[in-house]
Amino acid sequence: MRAGPSQEEIRRFNLGALLRYVHSRGPTSRAELTARLGLNRSTIGALTADLVAAGLVREEVPRGHGRAGRPSLVVRPEPGMYVFAFTIDADRVTAARVGLGGVVLDRREVARPRGELPPVEVVAPLADFVRSMQAAIPPTARYVGSGAAVSAMVRREDGMVRLAPYVGWVDEPLGEALGKVLGTDHPVTIRNGADLRVLAEHTRGAAVGCDNVIYLHGDAGIGGGIIAGGRPVTGHGGYGGEVGHMVVNPNGKPCGCGARGCWETEVGEQALLRAAGRDGYGREQVTAVVEAAARGDAAAKAALRDVADWLGFGVANLVNVFNPEMVIFGGGLREVYLAAAAQVRSRLNRNGLPACREHVRLRTPVLGDDAALIGAAEAAFEALLADPLDAAAPAVAPT
C-alpha cells in the first residue's frame, strides 16, 4: 500500500523497462520500443539517450537499410557491460563472462569429483577461471556483478547456503566466500539452481510470455523453480520450490532429508539406475538406461516406465496446486521425459484435475544445460535492470 512513484522514480522505472526489453529480446528499433512500452517517441528518444550516455546501450542504423527516409534507429544492449556467472553442480563447476543481452562471451568448465567438498575447494577454481578470463576483457568493458547457481537451499538475503546435500554443506557462507576469493567489493548473488533455470527460460527460453511455469531439474536430486503470476515463488526465506521433498510415497525409500518416499527418491537418478539394476551415477548413466530401453532392454524399459509414472504423479500434484501453463523437464529428467512422454502425460491425465491440466504444455529447456549459467547471469544483472543509472556506477571488478 505504498504511494505512487515520483517523476524521477518513473524515469528510472522506464529506463529499466527499456533496458530490460533490449536485454531480453535483443536489438529493437525505436519504433518498436515506442509501441511495446506504450511511451511516446520523444520519451523513448530521451530514455535511449540517457542509456547511451551511461554506456548501457548503443544506437545503430539498421542493417540493410536502403530505403529513402530516415530509418528508425535500432537500440542494442552494450555487451561491454558484463557479469560473471558461476554454476556449482554435483559433478562440475562452470564460470562464464556474460554480456548485457545474455551473450556468453567466455567460458570455463571443470569436472570435479563427486562427494563432499569444502567450499574453499569449490570456489578456488572459479577464481582461477575469472583470472584466466581477464586477459580477453577489453579495457573499455565494465563489470556489473556476479551470480552463482548452486543445487542448494540458499538464504536469499546473503547467499548463505543452508543445505547442499550433494557437496555436504550446512550453513556455509558461499556468497561471502566467493566475494572474498574474487577480490571484489560487489556482493555475489547466490541462488538455487532451479530458481535460476526457470528465470532463464522465462526471460529468454521456452517460457517467454508464460506467467505460470514449473521447471523441474533432475540430477542427484530434483530441484524445482516456480513462477506463478509472472513472479518467482521463493517463499519467506527464499527456500521455496523444494518439490523434490514433496512426499509422494509414504511407504517409499528413505530420503537423505530424513523423510521417506520423497519425490526425488522415486524419480531421481538413483531411482532410475537402481530400478534398472545398475550402479553408478550421473547423466551418462541416465542416458545409458534410456538408450538401453530404446534397444529393448527389459529391465531398462521397466525402470523407465516406473520412473516416468512417478514423474507424472508428482507433476499432477504440482499442476493441481499451481494450474501452470508449462512444465519444463531439465537435466536427467529431460532424458526421462523425452523417452517416456506418453507415460508421464498419461499419469498426469489420470491424477490431474481437468481444469488444472487442460492448458498445460510439457516441454524441455530451450537453453539446455546452460539455463543455470544464463540464470546466474540474469540474477547478476538484476540490480542494473531494476535501476540502470544507480547500478551503473563503476563496481570494483574481480582481479
Add this chain to the structure above:
Amino acid sequence: MRAGPSQEEIRRFNLGALLRYVHSRGPTSRAELTARLGLNRSTIGALTADLVAAGLVREEVPRGHGRAGRPSLVVRPEPGMYVFAFTIDADRVTAARVGLGGVVLDRREVARPRGELPPVEVVAPLADFVRSMQAAIPPTARYVGSGAAVSAMVRREDGMVRLAPYVGWVDEPLGEALGKVLGTDHPVTIRNGADLRVLAEHTRGAAVGCDNVIYLHGDAGIGGGIIAGGRPVTGHGGYGGEVGHMVVNPNGKPCGCGARGCWETEVGEQALLRAAGRDGYGREQVTAVVEAAARGDAAAKAALRDVADWLGFGVANLVNVFNPEMVIFGGGLREVYLAAAAQVRSRLNRNGLPACREHVRLRTPVLGDDAALIGAAEAAFEALLADPLDAAAPAVAPT
C-alpha cells in the same frame, strides 16, 4: 515490461492506496496516512478531498480531542458504499450486505439439503435475501458490486463454475445466473471459497502483514488458498490451490476426482468420521468426534491421531514447496488442528525441511467461518479499491 504510469495514473493509484488503507485498517488520521503512504501532507489532503467528494470517505475530528491546536482529522471509509457478499457451501447459503471498511451491515443465512442441486435453486434464495435486505438500505447508500464464494473450481474471467462436486455442478455459468437473478448490470465476481478466505485473513485477519500464507479449509473436501510473495497464487485459469487433490497416498482410497489417495480422502470429514466408526457428515459430526476423543473414546482418539498425522503430512509437502510464514486451518480442519496440534506439528517437523519450516506459524482463522463472506466482499470491492474514481460511477443496484 510496460512503461511507468502517467501523472493521472499515479493520482488514481494513490487514491486507491489511501482508500485501501482505511478500508482494511480502519479510520486513520491524516498524520498517520502521511507516514504510512510516504506522501506529503498536502498530497494526502488533496487525495482525501477527492475521495470525500466521491462519497467514499468522510473526515472527522478524532474523538476525545481536547488538546489545544488543530487535531489531525481522521479519515474513515464511508459505510454507505456497500456490496452484497454471498457464500454457497455444502450445507448452507449466506448473503450479507457489507459496507466499505468490511462492516457486515445485514446478513441472512439458510441451511440447504446436502447433495446435488441445480444452480437456479441455489441462487433463488440469495436473490430473496437481497430483496429482504433492501428495506433497511438508506436512500443515500450506494451499491458497488457483488461477490460470491463457492467451494468449486471457478474460471476467473467470467465466474463459470467448472467443477463443484458437492453440488454436482459441471460448467455452470454461476456468475451469469447470479447477475440475472439479482437484476443488476454489474458482473458478480465469483471465486473459489478458499481463495477468498485467505484474501480475507490476509486483509483483516490472522495473516495481516504475512506475505506467504497457506489457508486450508476443510468441509466435505479440502480447499486451499495460497498467497506467495504477497500475491494470490491462482494459476493460469484461476484453478490453482487445489491442494485437496495432491495425492499423498498412492494406495489410499479412491477420490471423487478419479485419482486415488488424494489428500482430502485422508483428512476430509469423511476420513475422520469413517476412521472413528461413525456415519453422517458435517461440522457437527466432526466436533462430535473431537469431543469424544477428549472424553477418552479410543476409536475417536485413534481417528483423530491418524487424520492429524496426514494433515501434518500434506502441510509438510506444501511447506517444502512454498516456504510460508503461516498455515491457517479453517472449517473442520480448525477442530482437528486444535485437538491434535502436537501431532500435526510432529509430522510437519519430520517431513518438512528445516529451512522451509523454521519460521512457519500454524494458526486458526481470526475471522472464523465468516472469512469466506468477508473475502467475497473484498472481491466485490476490488475494482473500487483499484481505481476509486472510475469504479465509483453509479452502478445499477439489485432490486
